[in-house]
Amino acid sequence: MLRVLNVVGARPNFMKVAPIVEAMKRRASAFTPRVVHTGQHYDAQMSDAFFRDLGLPEPDVYLGVGSGSHAAQTAAVMKSFEPVVMEEKPDWVLVVGDVNSTLACALVCSKLLIKVAHVEAGLRSRDRTMPEEINRLLTDQIADLLLTPSRDADENLLAEGIPEHRIRFVGNVMIDSLFSQLKRAEASTVREDLGLTGKDYAALTLHRPSNVDDAVTFKRILAALEEISQRLPIIFPVHPRTRARIAEFGFADLIERVPNLRLIEPLGYLDFLRLYSGARLVLTDSGGIQEETTALGIPCLTLRENTERPITVEMGTNIIVGTETERITRAAFNVLAAPRDKQARIPPLWDGHTADRILDALLEREGNGKGLKGVK
Ligand code: UD1
Numbered sequence: 001m002l003r004v005l006n007v008v009g010a011r012p013n014f015m016k017v018a019p020i021v022e023a024m025k026r027r028a029s030a031f032t033p034r035v036v037h038t039g040q041h042y043d044a045q046m047s048d049a050f051f052r053d054l055g056l057p058e059p060d061v062y063l064g065v066g067s068g069s070h071a072a073q074t075a076a077v078m079k080s081f082e083p084v085v086m087e088e089k090p091d092w093v094l095v096v097g098d099v100n101s102t103l104a105c106a107l108v109c110s111k112l113l114i115k116v117a118h119v120e121a122g123l124r125s126r127d128r129t130m131p132e133e134i135n136r137l138l139t140d141q142i143a144d145l146l147l148t149p150s151r152d153a154d155e156n157l158l159a160e161g162i163p164e165h166r167i168r169f170v171g172n173v174m175i176d177s178l179f180s181q182l183k184r185a186e187a188s189t190v191r192e193d194l195g196l197t198g199k200d201y202a203a204l205t206l207h208r209p210s211n212v213d214d215a216v217t218f219k220r221i222l223a224a225l226e227e228i229s230q231r232l233p234i235i236f237p238v239h240p241r242t243r244a245r246i247a248e249f250g251f252a253d254l255i256e257r258v259p260n261l262r263l264i265e266p267l268g269y270l271d272f273l274r275l276y277s278g279a280r281l282v283l284t285d286s287g288g289i290q291e292e293t294t295a296l297g298i299p300c301l302t303l304r305e306n307t308e309r310p311i312t313v314e315m316g317t318n319i320i321v322g323t324e325t326e327r328i329t330r331a332a333f334n335v336l337a338a339p340r341d342k343q344a345r346i347p348p349l350w351d352g353h354t355a356d357r358i359l360d361a362l363l364e365r366e367g368n369g370k371g372l373k374g375v376k
Helices: 011-026 044-054 070-088 100-112 131-142 151-159 173-185 215-228 240-248 252-256 269-277 288-296 325-337 354-368
Strands: 002-008 031-037 092-096 115-119 145-148 167-169 202-205 234-237 261-264 281-284 300-302 318-320
Touching: 002 011, 002 070, 002 100, 002 354, 011 031, 011 044, 011 092, 011 173, 011 354, 031 070, 044 173, 044 269, 070 100, 092 100, 100 115, 100 131, 115 131, 115 354, 145 151, 145 354, 151 167, 173 269, 173 288, 173 354, 215 234, 215 252, 215 325, 234 269, 240 252, 269 288, 281 288, 281 325, 288 300, 288 318, 300 325
Parallel strands: 002 031, 002 092, 092 115, 115 145, 145 167, 202 234, 202 281, 234 261, 281 300, 300 318
Antiparallel strands: none
């Protein structure tokens, strides 16, 4: 029986951990799952809504660390997570993605000689100004089991000198959530509520510090959105970081002058799925949404200069357009002019069964003892 502490911290973690915990509950003779929420995200719409929508059980432990600078937040998670690990004595700690909570919890375990499994290992944007890239690089160095979503991730890890026996290609667990919730999302009335039924519209998310903390870049993006919105309405659920920058930079008036750019509160998992799955076009700087749109065959423009998810460009519907006004608008108009092609080309093992492969990998690793730190 493996006792596994599953860590969640921020919004993009919940849809990765939910299918894993569910699979552990299904395989209760082999796994005892526990859920620790660091509290990195805490607003109802950034956290509780996702627990509800994804059927995640209430966390067994809530650390309540909240917001702060990178150092303060990472340190706060470490300080509060360490006693939990000592008390719970798990066989494995499972961390997902690339947020500050991911690295903080992996680091705590590495010093306590507790085994760590990293889900979504090996992704690299090669942009070290991105806080997530630092979290990815360091977490992968110290984790015992690196569970990758695509083959390019395996290659990145091998190139960094990580031994092959620590790496396991399992596929994309976020797609487990996506496929299992698609039907339920049909009950969401978000399209009707926003008056979008039968209409073409775009969905937008924007929260990367490199885009929204820089007034010049943010303004360039807004100029592109203004042009695109003359062709179709853009629905923009606004992340709290972005909301704060709009106020700080005095952009509220500018945005109000663009009637077809509609700012709304952040949406829960099901409402957001319902929204983007019906969109003619998605514009985003999120990592996960690049993958979700690929899985559904929805055209996606990524407002960044790079991606840690190249398979979404090579196989999927993603186009990297950067943050220059003209490049964004040109790409958007090209998409709108092209025939609608809903034919999704889904990358290997993005099949809705990744959680079970993760559990198999844990059991197998436990069985052969390879890659373990030894002392338990
Ligand atoms: C974090 C992750 C990022 C992820 C994003 C998804 C890191 C380094 N960044 O960025 O990878 O894509 O989450 O949302 O871990 N805030 C609230 N309520 C909340 C949470 C945050 O109001 O529930 C506000 C706070 O003012 C906070 C700011 O948003 O200072 C930013 O939150 P933070 O967790 O620091 O980073 P994100 O930008 O959300």
